[in-house]
Amino acid sequence: MRNHVKLLLNLKDLKMKSKFLFPAWCAWLGYFMSIPGFILGYLNIINNYEIPGFGFKMREKSTIIQSAFENFTNELAIFLVVIGLILIAFSKTKREDELTARIRINSLYWGVMIYYSCYILGLTFSLTFGEIPFFGDHLLELNIFTPLLIFIFRYYYLTYFSKESYLIGESKFLPNKPYRSIGKIVSIISIVMLVIGIANKNNELLDSIVSFSYLGLTIGLMLWAFSHQKTDDEMVMQQRLESLQLAVYFNYTVLLFATLIFYSVDYLLVLTLAQVSLLLFFIIRMEFVNYKNNKVLSQFEGELSHEK
């Protein structure tokens, strides 16, 4: 073993970097934040509990939809839960290596996919048969943290289920044809319908179109996000999964800022948009990277032909 010591020193310089992660101790901070956050959120939503005096006068007069005093109990709960779960989800493991990084990112993919599949099923069910009790009432709140929660459970299951080795969860994607094109078309049609519907309020027919276009948009974005590109390889897959991670960071940062800035009806609109924003950010980042790759490639090819 002794001759390995020198080697060890050399190899340590070559340590692989996992991208965009927090140090390991942050996971504990995450638990300290999210568990009280969940309890507070539960009490706030189910029992209408508000921390006495935790708020101040925002407006001169109370109206039907906006009271003069705002209490920040629910905002605090959202902050604790979201930041806490992000810290648990994206902290390094004790010994972080390429495999743990890969399992983490695959679990993230899995969590987002499972969540949105359940969401689409739930939404289809409630549009055809009527509201599902509890699920229907708390959809907006559930949406805030459920994808992260599923992801964390999946990650812990894969890495701690067996002490001997890791379980590998491979990401499976739909074939490029025809799903990607269908996804793009459905998404774009749904966005147009949504904009028309929201612009023309007070029209019952358009109201129901709006709820159907939310469903359509979610399905369209899902197909778009979870189908292969025309040429798909290891690098594209890596970039795609990285995009998903960045989309999660971005989405929750925007959500937390919106929690601070918007109140009552405006905030409900934010939460409604937040239901698809994660997929939307993911696709935007993915297509951007795609575009950049193609640009670099065409530049490179241009140089080659120039040399000739």
Next chain:
Amino acid sequence: MKNNLRVQRAIKNITQAELADLIQVSRQTINTIESGKYVPSTVLALKMAKVFNVPVEEIFDLEEGD
């Protein structure tokens, strides 16, 4: 892809945990690679080759269908 990591370790007489320490990964990762469930990155494969002082091809080999 198949590998003979287990054989290489036996020749050098080092355990999974020791190998893991040398190349800065977890022991579970070594075990997962040995069982053939995970194909390591080129960086990791080269580090292993360095530890065993052999070319990478002597540890890892393509299989039919790869």
